[in-house]
Amino acid sequence: MSELNALFRKRIGISEHEAITFDKLDTVLEKAALSIPFENLRVIEGKTTAITKENVASKILLHREGGLCYELNSLLYFFLIENGFDAVLTRGVVYRPAEQQYLEIGKTHLTILLAHAGQTYLVDTGFGGNLPLKPVPLSGEVVSSANGEFRVRKENSEHGDHVLEMKLKHKDTDWRIGYAFDANKPIAGLSECDEIQAIIVSHEQSPFNKNPLLTKLTASGNITLTNTSFTQWADGVVTKESIDSARFKELAKQHFAWRDWDSYE
Structure with missing residues (x-):
């Protein structure tokens, strides 16, 4: 293998x-x-x-x-x-x-x-x-x-x-x-x-070269994190939180734990 x-x-x-x-x-x-x-x-x-x-x-x-x-x-x-x-x-x-x-x-x-x-x-x-x-x-x-x-x-x-x-x-x-x-x-x-x-x-019209975006599916829906918001879909219920850079790192570390978020600027 x-x-x-x-x-x-x-x-x-x-x-x-x-x-x-x-x-x-x-x-x-x-x-x-x-x-x-x-x-x-x-x-x-x-x-x-x-x-x-x-x-x-x-x-x-x-x-x-x-x-x-x-x-x-x-x-x-x-x-x-x-x-x-x-x-x-x-x-x-x-x-x-x-x-x-x-x-x-x-x-x-x-x-x-x-x-x-x-x-x-x-x-x-x-x-x-x-x-x-x-x-x-x-x-x-x-x-x-x-x-x-x-x-x-x-x-x-x-x-x-x-x-x-x-x-x-x-x-x-x-x-x-x-x-x-x-x-x-x-x-x-x-x-x-x-x-x-x-x-x-x-490209100026690229949707991915302007702001950070992370998303993945979860057992009950999905989560999406940007530099300004954190959105969760869970069993059809959506919640959205406005965030700052400190909260971005905190949520990224919690939900996308594979990265050294302390070094992210």
Whole structure:
């Protein structure tokens, strides 16, 4: 077993001796969502590195940080390949429901497509609080998880040929678009992840280069921390607290304990 395989299992709490079959992917995705935050701190700090297998494993598994989609899903992709799955990475464009339009910065979402038993599935652990927690078939079938209902719909547009749609538990009453993606255009190499990161770091319309953001799922909902607020969803009840920098560090240490928050400025 490779070091990445062993460390990923340790990070999310799966035995080194457990075989990872397709039927076990629900468990892998749930444990990853509960263990590894979606966060942008290295972007905010100006401390990003090239997206390589070694760098992503070091950041998330050795230093126990989180990451953005191009880090979280590339790491999961490496784990899936090492456990015998047929998977590729592909790019997508995130939809902003408040503006009713796709992000103008382009295909900056990285996700995974997995082939199994004659079907293709979308697998994503890098979409913040919007995670399906299960493989979602491209056939249009609805899958349900602790986080809501999810489906993939075929739709050709300038943004891709399919869209992921969702109804998040306790939040959505109607289907809404998460992102569009290309099912037949896998990335050519990790250099495309560097391209995504460069846009996220430098583009004026990037949603992740202005203020710190940390979020992850919990057993009863999710938590989101920024430099000005702390929001908790627990069994459908939302609470929001306005915070200052001292409270930010306190909450970060309490809920995202994998980092040396005393050194964070």
